[in-house]
Amino acid sequence: MPINANDPKRKTWLEIPSVTDFPIQNIPFGVFLTRDDIVTIGTRIGDYAIDLGALHQLGYFKGIDLTDDIFLQDTLNDFISDGRKTWRLVRDRIADIFDKENPDLRDNKKHRKHILFTIDEVEMQLPVHVGDYTDFYSSKEHATNVGTMFRGKENALMPNWLHIPVGYHGRSSSIIPSEINVRRPWGQTLPPEKSEPIFGPSKLVDFELEMAFITTDANVLGEPIPVNEAEEYIFGLVLLNDWSARDIQKWEYVPLGPFLAKSFASSISPWIVTLDALEPFRVEGPKPEVKPLPYLQSKGKKSYDINLEVYIAPEDGEETKICTSNFKYMYWNMSQQLAHHTINGCNVNSGDMMGSGTISGSTPDSYGSMLELTWRGEKPLKLSDGTERKFINDNDTVVMKAYCQNKNTRIGFGECRTKLLPAIEM
Amino acid sequence: MPINANDPKRKTWLEIPSVTDFPIQNIPFGVFLTRDDIVTIGTRIGDYAIDLGALHQLGYFKGIDLTDDIFLQDTLNDFISDGRKTWRLVRDRIADIFDKENPDLRDNKKHRKHILFTIDEVEMQLPVHVGDYTDFYSSKEHATNVGTMFRGKENALMPNWLHIPVGYHGRSSSIIPSEINVRRPWGQTLPPEKSEPIFGPSKLVDFELEMAFITTDANVLGEPIPVNEAEEYIFGLVLLNDWSARDIQKWEYVPLGPFLAKSFASSISPWIVTLDALEPFRVEGPKPEVKPLPYLQSKGKKSYDINLEVYIAPEDGEETKICTSNFKYMYWNMSQQLAHHTINGCNVNSGDMMGSGTISGSTPDSYGSMLELTWRGEKPLKLSDGTERKFINDNDTVVMKAYCQNKNTRIGFGECRTKLLPAIEM
Numbered sequence: 001m002p003i004n005a006n007d008p009k010r011k012t013w014l015e016i017p018s019v020t021d022f023p024i025q026n027i028p029f030g031v032f033l034t035r036d037d038i039v040t041i042g043t044r045i046g047d048y049a050i051d052l053g054a055l056h057q058l059g060y061f062k063g064i065d066l067t068d069d070i071f072l073q074d075t076l077n078d079f080i081s082d083g084r085k086t087w088r089l090v091r092d093r094i095a096d097i098f099d100k101e102n103p104d105l106r107d108n109k110k111h112r113k114h115i116l117f118t119i120d121e122v123e124m125q126l127p128v129h130v131g132d133y134t135d136f137y138s139s140k141e142h143a144t145n146v147g148t149m150f151r152g153k154e155n156a157l158m159p160n161w162l163h164i165p166v167g168y169h170g171r172s173s174s175i176i177p178s179e180i181n182v183r184r185p186w187g188q189t190l191p192p193e194k195s196e197p198i199f200g201p202s203k204l205v206d207f208e209l210e211m212a213f214i215t216t217d218a219n220v221l222g223e224p225i226p227v228n229e230a231e232e233y234i235f236g237l238v239l240l241n242d243w244s245a246r247d248i249q250k251w252e253y254v255p256l257g258p259f260l261a262k263s264f265a266s267s268i269s270p271w272i273v274t275l276d277a278l279e280p281f282r283v284e285g286p287k288p289e290v291k292p293l294p295y296l297q298s299k300g301k302k303s304y305d306i307n308l309e310v311y312i313a314p315e316d317g318e319e320t321k322i323c324t325s326n327f328k329y330m331y332w333n334m335s336q337q338l339a340h341h342t343i344n345g346c347n348v349n350s351g352d353m354m355g356s357g358t359i360s361g362s363t364p365d366s367y368g369s370m371l372e373l374t375w376r377g378e379k380p381l382k383l384s385d386g387t388e389r390k391f392i393n394d395n396d397t398v399v400m401k402a403y404c405q406n407k408n409t410r411i412g413f414g415e416c417r418t419k420l421l422p423a424i425e426m
Numbered sequence: 427m428p429i430n431a432n433d434p435k436r437k438t439w440l441e442i443p444s445v446t447d448f449p450i451q452n453i454p455f456g457v458f459l460t461r462d463d464i465v466t467i468g469t470r471i472g473d474y475a476i477d478l479g480a481l482h483q484l485g486y487f488k489g490i491d492l493t494d495d496i497f498l499q500d501t502l503n504d505f506i507s508d509g510r511k512t513w514r515l516v517r518d519r520i521a522d523i524f525d526k527e528n529p530d531l532r533d534n535k536k537h538r539k540h541i542l543f544t545i546d547e548v549e550m551q552l553p554v555h556v557g558d559y560t561d562f563y564s565s566k567e568h569a570t571n572v573g574t575m576f577r578g579k580e581n582a583l584m585p586n587w588l589h590i591p592v593g594y595h596g597r598s599s600s601i602i603p604s605e606i607n608v609r610r611p612w613g614q615t616l617p618p619e620k621s622e623p624i625f626g627p628s629k630l631v632d633f634e635l636e637m638a639f640i641t642t643d644a645n646v647l648g649e650p651i652p653v654n655e656a657e658e659y660i661f662g663l664v665l666l667n668d669w670s671a672r673d674i675q676k677w678e679y680v681p682l683g684p685f686l687a688k689s690f691a692s693s694i695s696p697w698i699v700t701l702d703a704l705e706p707f708r709v710e711g712p713k714p715e716v717k718p719l720p721y722l723q724s725k726g727k728k729s730y731d732i733n734l735e736v737y738i739a740p741e742d743g744e745e746t747k748i749c750t751s752n753f754k755y756m757y758w759n760m761s762q763q764l765a766h767h768t769i770n771g772c773n774v775n776s777g778d779m780m781g782s783g784t785i786s787g788s789t790p791d792s793y794g795s796m797l798e799l800t801w802r803g804e805k806p807l808k809l810s811d812g813t814e815r816k817f818i819n820d821n822d823t824v825v826m827k828a829y830c831q832n833k834n835t836r837i838g839f840g841e842c843r844t845k846l847l848p849a850i851e852m
Contacts, residue, residue, distance in 0.1 A: 131557075132599050137682060147681075158680050163623050164614055168682040169595035169689070173558050173773045174647055183648040185770035188590055188719060197589050199719045221600055221691070222609040222850060248770070254584050255573070256563060256594040257683025263595070264770040265647070293614060293625045344611035344674070344690040345850070347599045424648060424771075 005088075005095035006279060008408035012098045013106040014116075016046025021403055021412020024098055027091045028236070028271035028413075029076055032122040039125065041071040041079065044271055044414075045098055049117040052094075058111055060097055060104070064089045075129045076272065077351040080216045080235045087235065088276060124270035126177050127238070128214055128351040133175060133266070134341060135210075135242060135355040136167040138332040140286070142360040145372045150250065162290040165332035165340045170242075170355065171263035177270045178239075178416045184394060184423040185264040187248040201423035202245035204377075204391045207398045208358040209310050209368030210240040211327050213334050214272055218348040225348070227298045227339035231275060233348065234334060237306075239269035239400045239416040240355050246371055246391070268353075269400070269416040277411050281305045281404040285333050292336070295343055302333040306413075308359060308402050310368070312383060315395040320383040322373060325359050325366045327402070394422040431514075431521035432705055434834035438524045439532040440542075442472025447829055447838020450524055453517045454697035454839075455502055455662070458548040465551065467497040467505065470697055470840075471524055475543040478520075484537055486523055486530070490515045501555045502698065503777040506642045506661045513661065514702060550696035552603050553664070554640055554777040559601060559692070560767060561636075561668060561781040562593040564758035566712070568786040571798045576676065588716040591758035591766045596668075596781065597689035603696045604665075604842045610820060610849040611690040613674035627849035628671035630803075630817045633824045634784040635736050635794030636666040637753050639760050640698055644774040651774070653724045653765035657701060659774065660760060663732075665695035665826045665842040666781050672797055672817070694779075695826070695842040703837050707731045707830040711759050718762070721769055728759040732839075734785060734828050736794070738809060741821040746809040748799060751785050751792045753828070820848040 005027055012024040022028065022044045032042050032049055040053040053071040055061065064086065070079050079086075097105050105111055137143055140157070143166075147156030160166065176182070184205055188197045218233035219225050225233065242262060249261030285303035306327035311319035332340075337354060358368040367373045370391045374380055377390035392398060397419045403412035431453055438450040448454065448470045458468050458475055466479040479497040481487065490512065496505050505512075523531050531537055563569055566583070569592075573582030586592065602608070610631055614623045644659035645651050651659060668688060675687030711729035732753035737745035758766075763780055784794040793799045796817045800806055803816035818824060823845045829838035 132597055150681075160614075160616075160623070160677055160680070164678055166678070166682055166685075168685055169597055171558055171595055171772060172598075173775055173778070174771075176647070183771050186650065187770050188586075190586075197586070197719065199721060221602070224612065224852075245770070251586055252590055252592070253681070253683075254586070255577075255679070255683070256592055257679075257681070259592075259594050260766070260770040260772065263767075263772040293623070295625060340686070341689075344613050344671070344686040345600075345609050346597060346686065346689040349599055352599070426650075 003092040003096045005091045006277065010095060011100045012045055013100045014045050014048055014098060019410065020046050021410065021414050022046055023409060024095055025409050026273060026277050026411045027094050028273045030127045030271045031074060031076060031125040033125060034117060035121045039074045041073060041076060043094055044119065047119045049119050049122045051115050051117065054114045058114065061090065061093060064093060074125065075351065076127050077129055080128070080214065081350040083216060084232060087274060091274060091276060124177055124179065126175065127270055127272050130172045130175050130353045131349045131351050133170040133172045133353045134167050135170045135357060136165055136332065136337050137357040138165055138330045138337065139357055139359050140331040141329065141362055142358040142368060142372065145360060145367065149371065149376050165337045167337065167341065168257045170266065174263055175266045175268060178267060178418065181419045181421050182243055182265040182267065183421050185245050185248065186423055186426065187245060187260055188251055189247040190251045197251060202248055204246035205420060206244045206246050206370045206391055207310065208242035208244055209308055209323060209325060209400060210242050210355045210358055211237050211306065211402065212240040212268060212353045212355040213237050215348050215350065215352045215354065217350045219342055221347040222345040224345060225338055225342045227296060227335050230335040230338040233338065234275050236272040236274040238272055239402050239413050241267040241398060241400055241416050241418055242355055243267065267416050267418040269413050271414055273411060273413055278304050278404060280406060280409065281411070283328050285328065286331050295339055296336050298333060298335045302335045303328045303330065306402050306404050311399040312389060313397040313399065314383060314385060314387060317385050319399055322381055323366065323368060325361050325368050327359060329359055329361050330356055392420050394420060396420055429518040429522045431517045432703065436521060437526045438471055439526045440471050440474055440524060445836065446472050447836065447840050448472055449835060450521055451835050452699060452703050452837045453520050454699045456553045456697045457500060457502060457551040459551060460543060461547045465500045467499060467502060469520055470545065473545045475545050475548045477541050477543065480540045484540065487516065487519055490519060500551065501777065502553050503555055506554065506640065507776040509642060510658060513700060517700060517702060550603055550605065552601065553696055553698050556598045556601050556779045557775045557777050559596040559598045559779045560593050561596045561783060562591055562758065562763050563783040564591055564756045564763065565783055565785050566757040567755065567788055568784040568794060568798065571786060571793065575797065575802050591763045593763065593767065594683045596692065600689055601692045601694060604693060604844065607845045607847050608669055608691040608693065609847050611671050611674065612849055612852065613671060613686055614677055615673040616677045623677060628674055630672035631846060632670045632672050632796045632817055633736065634668035634670055635734055635749060635751060635826060636668050636781045636784055637663050637732065637828065638666040638694060638779045638781040639663050641774050641776065641778045641780065643776045645768055647773040648771040650771060651764055651768045653722060653761050656761035656764040659764065660701050662698040662700040664698055665828050665839050667693040667824060667826055667842050667844055668781055669693065693842050693844040695839050697840055699837060699839055704730050704830060706832060706835065709754050711754065712757050721765055722762050724759060724761045728761045729754045729756065732828050732830050735826070737825040738815060739823040739825065740809060740811060740813060743811050745825055748807055749792065749794060751787050751794055753785060755785055755787045756782055818846050820846060822846055
């Protein structure tokens, strides 16, 4: 009988916490450095990191068409290139290997020693080499909030916004995994009271709560991807903190868009949760306010119900939750984004990353950035230690969390956790 | 005595045309497919393509610290990572090997057979894998012209333009070498007389005359590159045709900048001409109209006198020259661009590509795009066959050429030649 990795009844022989982002129904993919300083591709169940390279060498993927070194790599790009059929076979096989009833690995102590690490024994790496990083701007609430602040209420939402999943190219080189510190950037800004720009560390460093999807090789140059085939080319999702320096952004972004305000760092969570694992959490997105052009008309449930949270922790202090949002608030879904991105023939490769844009909801506690939460600093947030924040302070840690939950299963993304260090001395 | 590859007196034992972009003083680097279907790194002298992989295997680079397979690769990225000292040693050695007075290869028929190809025997490839592609907007004339058309004369040059080398991230995946055809893109546009956007092939496909520089690994995340050290990290330059769909651009570009209007293709010339080869052509750039902030104050001659030309050839027709410009017209130089790009700590890697932006001069025949040359189509250009062009027609070939010339030497870039095919059927 074919295995279905999503079976909510499956239990694992691994000892795992009763509440975890990584039950045996999740099976995300990532890259880690082991205690022996070897880089390998792995998955996670509970608080175990599982070495897929070792599993493969020991023959556990027999019968699946995989090259010998597919998991002995420092990125997932080649595995992602293998395509959806292979991803499914591998994920289903992993579910089977760790199924409570399967003795093969469970009762093989020697194999277990090679394969299992505790999560604090390993160091998570970037899961993919990102060839091109695109960031969309697909939350209507966020676009309206920012537009209101930057351009006034009348020009908040641009005339194209309801017709186009607006997006722009981001910087790939500065994408970093969770747990890597970020430096407060230097840059040019035009303070409100001045007529000439000044140079100094940004005073308005902000996070942006986003999710991003990772693609496989989707098309050749010149050939668009139809909107209702787009999900075939999406491997999975991660959390994305699209760090932003609002003062630099305001001065630089007209007419060619954000540049240095964003390119100093973009942090992602290290485990890619597959679209397959998210299948039980499909939902309808917001109803279109304007009928999209045919190439953007997606059919069926193309949104996902993913709870999103942001916390700030001051140095040595505890986390305060400052935002609760949801991926399903996005006006434009991933299928529409990918169809739009390729409608001009632009080619998409394995490991390309596409950010959602900041995901804000309709209530003030669901806004996905400090810019919106504090309304440009006019309404500071209070943390649990009594201090206030308008934007992110030096040595603050920003933590993003994401999870899906139904009555049977919780599928989570873990965390995207980043500390903001002070600007370097110049 | 150390060799100096730039010595204008050096002659080669190869038979080459009396006027060529590729005298022995040039020695550019590229990647090609040989008649035996092998990909190799090479250089070019006259109309000979020279296999550096074979030269290295035969021992001609003895004494230079190079890995065995450094030239047996399908991109120059690793060689560029070796750094300026190595680039110079290799270029100087090549000058020596092909020097008229040097019998080593000249008189070794067997070796020559392995190493030399005529240029029409090989197929040029992309010279580098471009990790990140950034496009600047550094010609004041171009920014003023476009600004005038898109936003009116009063808002033509944005307040930030004289303070910042404005730039934005481009799409890496759709960078293609010369001789690869481009498809007219489909997309959304808002025709002037309509209130709702329509979908169809772009009606206003344009070229942009640019040059682009290729970097080496320049810095780690978080550490800026000082403006007067920036050239150390520039390997060389290519011609760049930054294809643009003006109608798509106009509808999509506010507020996050150009996206699908550009990402359908960017064509580059296949030979990277090193900054070292351009040394004799250093010139002062335009005098700053506003004193730049200290991190952008470059010293000395940081511009280069490179003549630029654009031609259009209709199908089966002859080329008509439609534009004559010069790289030295750029208001912001490459050192300023790279210093600005990294001032926020953004990391730059080997193979990253940075476009100049369209290079327009001050006279109407020096404008670097059809948008400007025909002033939005209001003043069509006449080709030598009597036909007129407002923008680029299906099956037109756009040819860009670039060369430096002084009384001793001509250092050229060859061509960037691209045919525009009709839109695909949908």
